[in-house]
Amino acid sequence: MSLAPGLGRGLGRAFAVLAALACLAAAADPADRLANPAQEARAKALFSDIRCVVCQNESIDDSEADVARDLRQAVRRQVAAGQSDAQVRDYLVQRYGEFILLKPRFSLENAVLWLAPFLIAAAGVSVLVLRAHRGPEPIPPESLDLTPEEQKRLGALKDV
Numbered sequence: 001m002s003l004a005p006g007l008g009r010g011l012g013r014a015f016a017v018l019a020a021l022a023c024l025a026a027a028a029d030p031a032d033r034l035a036n037p038a039q040e041a042r043a044k045a046l047f048s049d050i051r052c053v054v055c056q057n058e059s060i061d062d063s064e065a066d067v068a069r070d071l072r073q074a075v076r077r078q079v080a081a082g083q084s085d086a087q088v089r090d091y092l093v094q095r096y097g098e099f100i101l102l103k104p105r106f107s108l109e110n111a112v113l114w115l116a117p118f119l120i121a122a123a124g125v126s127v128l129v130l131r132a133h134r135g136p137e138p139i140p141p142e143s144l145d146l147t148p149e150e151q152k153r154l155g156a157l158k159d160v
Contacts, residue, residue, distance in 0.1 A: 032069075032072065032073060032076065033076075034076050034079065034080055036080075039076075039079050039080060040076075042079050042085065043072070043075050043076045043079045044061065045085075046075050046079070046085060046088055046089075047059060047060050047061035047072060047075065048061050048102075049089070049101060049102055049103060050071060050075065050089075050092060050100055050101065050102065051099065051100055051101065051102045052065055052067065052068040052071070053067055053071075053096065053099075053100065054067050054068070055068070059102055060072050060075075071092075074091075074092070075088055075092075078091055089101065098110070
């Protein structure tokens with residue numbers, strides 16, 4: 001038994017609309033949002049700079065992990081308390097370390113981490129360049145295990 005030609009497409013569209021509505025409903029709980037739209041916008045902007053400690057390569061804005069939800073609530077509490085963006089970041093760094101920021105701040109520790117691979121590569125290139133300019137190392141005659149006659153002939157060649 002077949003359905004009418006238009007009915008199948010209509011059911012498919014209705015299912016797609018219902019699925020989209022379900023996704024939107026699950027995306028963010030309105031009870032979690034701040035009442036002040038300006039504060040909520042600030043909090044949302046901060047979400048994109050903060051790393052989910054479970055997902056690690058996602059911001060807490062993109063993550064669905066429970067920890068990310070908890071971090072979003074913590075950020076909202078800080079923003080609602082009147083903290084500046086820098087203060088919110090400092091609060092999170094104090095609790096979770098520099099790793100919590102998707103874009104770490106410049107510091108001596110970070111500079112060492114970022115510069116170390118380049119310094120190691122530069123050192124390796126310098127060693128290769130110095131060895132190439134020096135040429136092959138001469139082999140001392142003693143290590144050749146030559147007979148006395150061969151050593152005499154070698155010495156004569158060196159004098160020429």
